[in-house]
Amino acid sequence: TATATTTTTSSAPAAAQKPAHITDKKFADLDISFESRRALAEVFKYQYMTAVQAETLPLILESDARDCLAKAKTGTGKTLAFMIPTIEKITKKSKRQMSDVNCLVISPTRELAQQITVETERLLTFHKDHMRKVVTCVGGTNKNRDVKALKGSTPIVVATPGRLLDHLQNGDLASRMANLDCLILDEADQLLDMGFRPDVERILRLLQPSRGTRQTLLFSATIPDQVNEIANIALRPNWNFVDTVGE
Numbered sequence: 001t002a003t004a005t006t007t008t009t010s011s012a013p014a015a016a017q018k019p020a021h022i023t024d025k026k027f028a029d030l031d032i033s034f035e036s037r038r039a040l041a042e043v044f045k046y047q048y049m050t051a052v053q054a055e056t057l058p059l060i061l062e063s064d065a066r067d068c069l070a071k072a073k074t075g076t077g078k079t080l081a082f083m084i085p086t087i088e089k090i091t092k093k094s095k096r097q098m099s100d101v102n103c104l105v106i107s108p109t110r111e112l113a114q115q116i117t118v119e120t121e122r123l124l125t126f127h128k129d130h131m132r133k134v135v136t137c138v139g140g141t142n143k144n145r146d147v148k149a150l151k152g153s154t155p156i157v158v159a160t161p162g163r164l165l166d167h168l169q170n171g172d173l174a175s176r177m178a179n180l181d182c183l184i185l186d187e188a189d190q191l192l193d194m195g196f197r198p199d200v201e202r203i204l205r206l207l208q209p210s211r212g213t214r215q216t217l218l219f220s221a222t223i224p225d226q227v228n229e230i231a232n233i234a235l236r237p238n239w240n241f242v243d244t245v246g247e
């Protein structure tokens with residue numbers, strides 16, 4: 001009967017609270033490290049993936065050789081979609097292979113950059129200490145503090161374009177990013193709408209040495225022409241396109 005379906009049972013509380021964009025695919029079925037799995041279960045307390053996570057994670061994890069352009073709306077869980085594979089790449093490195101910067105996330109605003117850093121640190125809760133350094137480089141903060149924080153092994157940098165370009169043009173960050181394993185452009189449409197296109201293009205030129213070997217992930221709520229143009233510069237030609245919006 002109709003009334004019976006509204007009865008909640010203790011066996012399915014998660015399913016009863018599932019938001020619309022949550023799928024029936026589980027994080028536990030992904031081929032990822034024990035430490036990340038444990039953080040998802042115990043820190044985030046997530047069992048099921050959102051649509052963009054379920055569609056991009058297996059593809060990104062399957063092969064480093066293909067980049068990804070993903071279209072997904074705000075609030076659909078893009079941060080974990082790109083940070084889980086990023087952390088897996090670092091997990092596979094020895095401490096010795098981590099003298100440079102391994103992964104770079106470019107975000108349009110300070111607030112988003114800070115949110116990504118917090119979520120990344122939560123995901124790194126159970127990982128080894130040498131992996132757990134996340135440096136945030138954003139405008140409106142002390143530049144020397146960044147320079148100090150960036151010294152030595154820096155697995156993950158989360159940055160806004162202006163401050164990142166400043167560091168790439170002044171100092172040794174560009175050469176330390178020459179072997180980047182992973183580059184993420186988050187909210188790409190917003191990045192370009194905010195007038196960051198010249199900065200983003202300059203950054204991509206400075207990061208050109210890593211383009212052939214790094215995996216680049218571009219996430220955007222919409223894919224206007226200028227996002228496609230940036231994709232052509234940043235991504236290797238055989239990229240995977242994932243569309244969870246379908247408009």
Ligand code: ADP
Binds near residue numbers: 053
């Ligand atoms: P986006 O970057 O697409 O705007 P976020 O990554 O910021 O989205 O995630 C939006 C919200 O959804 C956050 O509060 C996040 O913690 C939550 N979230 C992400 N993935 C899941 C999931 N698999 N299950 C439940 N909540 C999730």
Ligand code: MG
Binds near residue numbers: 075187
């Ligand atoms: Mg986001």
